[in-house]
Amino acid sequence: MNAIHIGVLGFGTVGAGTIKVLWNRKEDIERELNMAINVTRVVDADWERERPLALPPEVKGSNPESIIEDPSIQIMVEAIGGVDPAFEIVKRALRAGKTVVTPNKELVAKRGRELLSIAAENGSELFFEGAVGGGIPVIQVLKGQMSGDDICEVAGIVNGTTNFILSEMSQRGSTYESALREAQRRGYAEPTPTNDVEGYDATYKLAILASLCFHSRVDVEKIYREGITGILPEDIEYARELGYILKLLAIARKEGEELELRVHPVFVSTDHPLAGVSGVENAIFIRSTARSITLRGPGAGGEATGAAMVGDIIEAILNMKYNCRGRADCACQGELTIRPMEHLTTQYCVRTHALDCPGVLARVAAEFGKEGVSLSAVKQPVSTPGEPTNIYFLTHEVEEARLQRSLGHIRALDVVRDVFTIRVG
Amino acid sequence: MNAIHIGVLGFGTVGAGTIKVLWNRKEDIERELNMAINVTRVVDADWERERPLALPPEVKGSNPESIIEDPSIQIMVEAIGGVDPAFEIVKRALRAGKTVVTPNKELVAKRGRELLSIAAENGSELFFEGAVGGGIPVIQVLKGQMSGDDICEVAGIVNGTTNFILSEMSQRGSTYESALREAQRRGYAEPTPTNDVEGYDATYKLAILASLCFHSRVDVEKIYREGITGILPEDIEYARELGYILKLLAIARKEGEELELRVHPVFVSTDHPLAGVSGVENAIFIRSTARSITLRGPGAGGEATGAAMVGDIIEAILNMKYNCRGRADCACQGELTIRPMEHLTTQYCVRTHALDCPGVLARVAAEFGKEGVSLSAVKQPVSTPGEPTNIYFLTHEVEEARLQRSLGHIRALDVVRDVFTIRVG
Numbered sequence: 001m002n003a004i005h006i007g008v009l010g011f012g013t014v015g016a017g018t019i020k021v022l023w024n025r026k027e028d029i030e031r032e033l034n035m036a037i038n039v040t041r042v043v044d045a046d047w048e049r050e051r052p053l054a055l056p057p058e059v060k061g062s063n064p065e066s067i068i069e070d071p072s073i074q075i076m077v078e079a080i081g082g083v084d085p086a087f088e089i090v091k092r093a094l095r096a097g098k099t100v101v102t103p104n105k106e107l108v109a110k111r112g113r114e115l116l117s118i119a120a121e122n123g124s125e126l127f128f129e130g131a132v133g134g135g136i137p138v139i140q141v142l143k144g145q146m147s148g149d150d151i152c153e154v155a156g157i158v159n160g161t162t163n164f165i166l167s168e169m170s171q172r173g174s175t176y177e178s179a180l181r182e183a184q185r186r187g188y189a190e191p192t193p194t195n196d197v198e199g200y201d202a203t204y205k206l207a208i209l210a211s212l213c214f215h216s217r218v219d220v221e222k223i224y225r226e227g228i229t230g231i232l233p234e235d236i237e238y239a240r241e242l243g244y245i246l247k248l249l250a251i252a253r254k255e256g257e258e259l260e261l262r263v264h265p266v267f268v269s270t271d272h273p274l275a276g277v278s279g280v281e282n283a284i285f286i287r288s289t290a291r292s293i294t295l296r297g298p299g300a301g302g303e304a305t306g307a308a309m310v311g312d313i314i315e316a317i318l319n320m321k322y323n324c325r326g327r328a329d330c331a332c333q334g335e336l337t338i339r340p341m342e343h344l345t346t347q348y349c350v351r352t353h354a355l356d357c358p359g360v361l362a363r364v365a366a367e368f369g370k371e372g373v374s375l376s377a378v379k380q381p382v383s384t385p386g387e388p389t390n391i392y393f394l395t396h397e398v399e400e401a402r403l404q405r406s407l408g409h410i411r412a413l414d415v416v417r418d419v420f421t422i423r424v425g
Numbered sequence: 426m427n428a429i430h431i432g433v434l435g436f437g438t439v440g441a442g443t444i445k446v447l448w449n450r451k452e453d454i455e456r457e458l459n460m461a462i463n464v465t466r467v468v469d470a471d472w473e474r475e476r477p478l479a480l481p482p483e484v485k486g487s488n489p490e491s492i493i494e495d496p497s498i499q500i501m502v503e504a505i506g507g508v509d510p511a512f513e514i515v516k517r518a519l520r521a522g523k524t525v526v527t528p529n530k531e532l533v534a535k536r537g538r539e540l541l542s543i544a545a546e547n548g549s550e551l552f553f554e555g556a557v558g559g560g561i562p563v564i565q566v567l568k569g570q571m572s573g574d575d576i577c578e579v580a581g582i583v584n585g586t587t588n589f590i591l592s593e594m595s596q597r598g599s600t601y602e603s604a605l606r607e608a609q610r611r612g613y614a615e616p617t618p619t620n621d622v623e624g625y626d627a628t629y630k631l632a633i634l635a636s637l638c639f640h641s642r643v644d645v646e647k648i649y650r651e652g653i654t655g656i657l658p659e660d661i662e663y664a665r666e667l668g669y670i671l672k673l674l675a676i677a678r679k680e681g682e683e684l685e686l687r688v689h690p691v692f693v694s695t696d697h698p699l700a701g702v703s704g705v706e707n708a709i710f711i712r713s714t715a716r717s718i719t720l721r722g723p724g725a726g727g728e729a730t731g732a733a734m735v736g737d738i739i740e741a742i743l744n745m746k747y748n749c750r751g752r753a754d755c756a757c758q759g760e761l762t763i764r765p766m767e768h769l770t771t772q773y774c775v776r777t778h779a780l781d782c783p784g785v786l787a788r789v790a791a792e793f794g795k796e797g798v799s800l801s802a803v804k805q806p807v808s809t810p811g812e813p814t815n816i817y818f819l820t821h822e823v824e825e826a827r828l829q830r831s832l833g834h835i836r837a838l839d840v841v842r843d844v845f846t847i848r849v850g
Contacts, residue, residue: 021715025575028640032572129570135716137570144569145554145562145736147457150450215453273721276701290446290732291560296698297718307715311570322749 003036004317007067009089010079011044014103014130016053017302018077018309029310033317041067052302068092075316077309078102087111094124099316099325103130103305109204109220112211113332125325127312132205133158133282135304136297137311142212142286143328149288151213153253158205160280160299161189161196162228162248166265167278170236170245176229188280198227199263202250206263210252213286214259216334218252224341226264230420235351238379238392239267244424245275258339267349267424342401347376347424350393350407355415356383361391364410371406373398388417394424428461429742432492434514435504436469439528439555441478442727443502443734454735458742466492477727493517500741502734503527512536519549524741524750528555528730534629534645537636538757550750552737557630558583558707560729561722562736567637567711568753574713576638578678583630585705585724586614586621587653587673591690592703595661595670601654613705623652624688627675631688635677638711639684641759643677649766651689655845660776663804663817664692669849670700683764692774692849767826772801772849775818775832780840781808786816789835796831798823813842819849 008015019039022029030036043061061067067076068089076093078100080086086107090100095118102108108115108128119126129139133156157163161183168179180197183189195201203223211218228248239246244267253260268275273294277283282299285292298304319325354360361380368375376394383389395403403421411419433440444464447454455461468486486492492501493514501518503525505511511532515525520543527533533540533553544551554564558581582588586608593604605622608614620626628648636643653673664671669692678685693700698719702708707724710717723729744750779785786805793800801819808814820828828846836844 017715021573024714025573029573032640136718137566140565140570141562144740145565145733148446148450148454148735148739149732215457273701276698288732289449290442290728291723291726293561293720293722295718295720298716301716303715307574307713308570310573314573315569318752319749322747322752324744324747324749324752327743327747327749 003038004075004320005038005040005073006075006077006313007041007043007070007073008039008077008079009043009064009067010081011042011051012079013302014305014309015042015077015079016051017306018079020053021303021306021310022313029314033314033321035317035321037317040073041070043067064089068096073098074320075099075101075313078104081106083107083110090115091118094119094126095122097122097124099125099127099320101127101309101312101316103128103309105131105201105204105208109207112208113217116329120326120329123325125316125319127316128208129312130305130308132208133284133295133297134299134301135308136282136284136295136299137308138209138284138295139212140311141293141295142209146286146288146293149290151254151286151288153251153287154209154213154284155249155251155274156205156209156284157247157274157277157282158250158284158299159196159202159248160282161193163278163282164188164280165197166228166231166236166246166248169231169233171278173233175233176231197229199225199248202248202263206250206252206261209250209284210259210261211332213252214254214334214336215332216259216336217332218259218261222261222338224262224264228265231265232390234390235422238349241379242267242377242394243270244268245270246422247274249274254336255339257336259336260339260344262341265422267422269425342399342404344400345397347397348395348403349422349424350395351420352391352393352410352416353388353418354391355417356385356387356389357415360415363413363415364391364393367409367413368393368395368406370409371402373403373406428463429500429745430463430465430498431500431502431738432466432468432495432498433464433502433504434468434489434492435506436467436476437504438727439730439734440467440502440504441476442731443504445478446728446731446735447738454739458739458746460742460746462742465498466495468492489514493521498523499745500524500526500738503529506531508532508535515540516543519544519551520547522547522549524550524552524745526552526734526737526741528553528734530556530626530629530633534632537633538642541754545751545754548750550741550744552741553633554737555730555733557633558709558720558722559724559726560733561707561709561720561724562733563634563709563720564637565736566718566720567634571711571713571718574715576679576711576713578676578712579634579638579709580674580676580699581630581634581709582672582699582702582707583675583709583724584621584627584673585707586618588703588707589613589705590622591653591656591661591671591673594656594658596703598658600658601656622654624650624673627673627688631675631677631686634675634709635684635686636757638677639679639759639761640757641684641761642757643684643686647686647763649687649689653690656690657815659815660847663774666804667692667802667819668695669693670695671847672699674699679761680764682761684761685764685769687766687769690847692847694850767824767829769825770822772822773820773828774847774849775820776845776847777816777818777835777841778813778843779816780842781810781812781814782840785840788838788840789816789818792834792838793818793820793831795834796827798828798831
């Protein structure tokens with residue numbers, strides 16, 4: 001029986017989860033692959049912290065060089081996150097012919113193309129199933145089974161933190177602030193939650209998904225992005241009245257030779273496969289000309305993401321064993337044009353915060369009318385005369401540019417304090 | 426550019442769907458694989474029938490030998506269905522070194538192990554993504570990403586016909602008979618619907634799923650099976666009252682070194698990922714020690730299943746190109762013991778059809794009590810004195826053997842006309 005040696009860089013949640021899942025069925029996996037699998041080096045900066053898993057002392061190290069420079073290590077698990085110094089380390093490992101398995105979405109989204117081409121040049125491989133949707137096997141499906149599909153759309157709940165917050169707001173009527181505190185209390189949100197709540201994390205995942213779906217390079221910076229910090233419980237309530245549920249979605253759609261790329265809150269119809277996905281769960285909906293598929297599962301967690309990493313490790317070992325590295329190379333070399341957001345056509349829910357005085361509704365509605373934005377539904381709740389109140393307008397389908405022009409006029413009205421927009425569908 | 430030659434056996438829904446999906450992105454797929462893909466022979470018994478796709482006359486044939494005996498054909502698509510003569514034809518094609526791609530669940534469930542070993546001996550391969558869940562990429566996920574997972578359970582809505590009928594009954598209050606007629610009218614059910622409505626089709630798919638999940642041989646004949654022909658609209662209504670939805674599920678669970686294997690109607694909790702899957706859609710829920718994943722999509726249809734076939738064809742071509750056939754061989758060589766149904770422990774909904782006369786409820790309840798079956802809920806609807814009526818009993822968790830003993834006593838009561846059982850969970 002031949003042996004595979006694995007080095008793990010970063011012994012946090014995912015690093016430890018990967019080793020735990022691997023050890024759980026180690027004998028079975030070894031028998032199925034006819035290959036011994038040894039974790040020979042685990043590198044971490046701080047060995048004082050309490051860990052859920054005990055390691056033999058001889059594998060512990062603190063210098064990434066002890067993995068990169070060790071020619072006996074064929075697979076490196078990168079689980080330190082972020083672009084710096086991960087990019088340099090991964091680059092060197094790939095150049096040294098090692099296969100790298102990583103859940104690092106930021107790294108893959110921003111530097112994946114470069115790393116994949118370094119891998120191809122050096123006969124090594126880069127796997128990143130854990131980078132999108134945690135334990136959901138979406139990367140393999142897109143690179144494999146659906147690689148022949150003519151994909152029109154991918155839409156995902158790809159951030160568990162924001163989905164938890166929105167679910168809390170929906171189920172308990174909590175404010176954003178109190179739902180965020182609950183998420184932080186449970187360890188679902190960071191003390192500084194910007195990366196999640198402002199949608200940055202979702203843009204990384206969307207860049208990866210879209211590049212696989214549409215066989216095209218996708219620049220993270222070109223993804224339109226809105227977070228969930230401005231969402232009110234009333235928005236969710238109004239969504240419910242109309243038969244929708246509010247979700248933060250990452251959406252990529254191919255329209256002709258253009259690509260729509262956007263992360264923002266969406267009113268999702270309750271019969272859409274993504275509507276029932278609540279809490280920290282993630283789900284990804286993929287529509288091609290031949291089939292619509294939804295993959296749902298845990299978006300994070302050491303063992304769930306660890307299982308995705310182990311799936312990648314097994315793929316990597318099979319490719320070594322059968323001498324077919326590079327077999328499922330990413331075909332993301334196209335260059336689709338990114339469609340400007342102004343060209344998006346959809347329905348919109350517009351919430352205006354305006355003084356409750358005579359003629360307000362008519363004045364706002366008139367501004368929509370002037371720009372040819374027609375209304376599908378309006379809701380003005382019972383309010384206190386003279387106090388500001390939220391009035392909701394649901395438009396018919398309209399081009400974003402036209403809607404934004406009308407919103408510009410509405411914002412300029414003296415009775416209007418604020419205007420907030422949520423897209424539908 | 427090298428060329429791949431494909432022969433298609435059977436030009437029905439799936440055969441034509443496969444060719445259509447393949448042609449749809451042919452140039453792109455060829456460029457990505459750097460390989461020309463030619464459908465050089467399509468064999469069908471009857472070329473008079475109207476088809477959704479026109480073929481050049483030179484590829485049309487009527488003799489399977491023209492595929493099996495043609496050494497230039499490397500991949501055979503088998504789309505004729507059934508075991509006989511498909512088994513012999515596939516066997517000969519595999520022996521001739523051809524890779525076979527098939528959506529034939531009965532063939533794979535009953536003879537898959539034998540065919541896989543013939544493939545392994547002859548350096549050929551057998552792919553069968555389309556055999557379970559139509560366009561849902563569950564086979565690749567189980568053979569690939571989740572092959573390292575310690576899977577505890579797989580549960581699926583794997584038959585679109587029965588899911589459509591149950592959805593019709595649930596959404597419209599239809600009887601089984603009228604929902605079946607509607608399914609037949611839409612082409613979702615065969616004129617003789619036994620294979621679907623009695624659960625045979627689901628057992629084939631469960632055998633395939635379970636063998637992949639649990640790395641074990643699974644004998645179709647050992648799967649416990651009940652269909653949906655005895656379901657009443659009132660059963661679905663009672664499920665709804667209790668917070669459940671009624672589904673025909675195919676379930677395999679590992680309990681220690683034993684395997685539960687069963688296909689029957691189930692009261693599914695409305696917050697289960699399978700609960701929201703209605704109509705002809707299919708979905709498969711897979712739970713491992715590390716993650717719970719749900720894959721949802723079209724369970725049938727020419728293009729959906731055709732897309733799964735094309736996914737397999739691309740895998741097959743990659744394995745030829747990289748000279749790594751056999752790379753993802755099925756590891757289904759274990760032999761788990763099938764747990765007898767009497768050992769199942771779950772909750773049960775028992776519907777008794779009994780005369781509405783004094784003391785009936787007490788007499789039935791007493792029989793449960795004598796066997797130690799405790800009740801969680803009871804419902805006796807308003808009825809006409811002296812007429813038979815349906816009384817529902819929901820038990821707490823109890824072993825099947827004990828429940829069946831109590832049902833034996835209940836059936837023997839002079840006031841009881843019929844007893845029907847639906848499992849919960």
